[in-house]
Amino acid sequence: MTKILVTGGAGFIGSHTTVELQQQGYTVLIADNLSNTNAGVVDNIEKITSIRPLFEKVDLSVQTECAALFERHPDIEGVINFAAHKAVGESVEKPLMYYRNNLCIVLNVLNEMQRRGIKNFVQSSSCTVYGEPDQLPITETAPLKPALAPYGNTKKMVEDILQDCAKQDLVHAIALRYFNPIGAHPSALIGELPNGVPNNLMPFITQTAAGIREQLSVFGNDYNTPDGTCIRDYIHVVDLAKSHVAALRRLLQNEQKAHFETFNIGTGNGFSVLQVIQSFEKMSGRKLNYRIADRREGDIEKIWADTSYSNHELGWHAEQSLDDMTRDAWRWQLHLMES
Ligand code: UD1
DSSP states (O other): OOEEEEETTTSHHHHHHHHHHHHTTOEEEEEEOOSSSOTHHHHHHHHHHSOOOEEEEOOTTSHHHHHHHHHHOTTEEEEEEOOSOOOHHHHHHOHHHHHHHHHHHHHHHHHHHHHHTOOEEEEEEEGGGGOSOSSSSBOTTSOOOOOSSHHHHHHHHHHHHHHHHHHTTSOEEEEEEEOEEEOOOTTSSSOOOOOSSOOSHHHHHHHHHTTSSSOEEEEOSOSSSTTSSOEEOEEEHHHHHHHHHHHHHHHHTTOOSSSEEEEEESOSOOEEHHHHHHHHHHHHOOOOOEEEEOOOTTOOSBOOBOOHHHHHHHSOOOOOOHHHHHHHHHHHHHHHHHO
8 A cells, every 4th residue: 555645634635635545545644733724634534435544743844843754654655745824815924934834844845755765746736826827728838927925935936846856856746736626525524624714715605605704705896807706717626636646646657757747727617706606506595695895906817727738647637517616615614513
């Protein structure tokens, strides 16, 4: 059984990826400091898969903790890195915290991998590296633009680190550039656990429908889009999780075209904020209280992925519709309220 270290594996995307990995026969070791989640997620992964992942509460940004983890698990064959702070606004306020945490984790993990000759590394990256696209749909070869916030910068910087290490054959890496992951596992046992007031659209919608928030603000309806609201490429988190299994398989089977590769992970379809609300209302049977508000600073107008390269090379494609995503996000919110 191939043992894979999943950093941040108790988080939103990490937990869903752990489920998919276990269902494909991998042994998963989760390393998570539980800063933005809780250990109950591990129990729920076990409920879904009937397999309990190995779990270690570790802060990988601390070099000694990272080294000790690898010491305890000499049989790790690959790493999928989700461990990172991820709130864009907070990263503007606390840049040092973001650079230190998100970069030190990667440097420490790569260092331990290099010492032990472990090569395979999958990185959680983001379409934020493209900024406002010049052409749509956006391909992996599009120019990268300076990030507006430290969070986005850390994603770009980690890609640069991987690129430089790959040139020296220190690592075989794949960076998956996610578009907008939403939804939850259909079991409603794992999903997103936003801390405080959500920044992202989907948890804000479900919390508003649940009565936790009074009203959703739609940030701007004067964009150059068919209904005036911003367009994004929303992808079901289970589809996204499966892309990691495909990337890992490519690494383990030595199928890479270069030692550092990037792939767009989206559906290839763009939906507006109002279309997401409509889908949510249809799937939940609830009317959503929302109003049109000012634009949010730093938002890009529209972006969606060209997924042909990732579909072809990874043998993976997103299968679930926007209605599947909003349905599962709502089921998860209902589960949270019952528990
Ligand atoms: C945001 C981050 C992005 C990050 C991603 C992580 C910004 C500018 N971008 O992406 O870097 O990788 O989260 O998931 O913060 N919206 C509303 N009302 C709300 C919330 C959102 O109308 O209360 C709109 C936004 O204007 C946007 C869309 O919904 O058009 C999606 O927003 P969000 O879920 O925050 O994702 P992004 O901004 O695309």
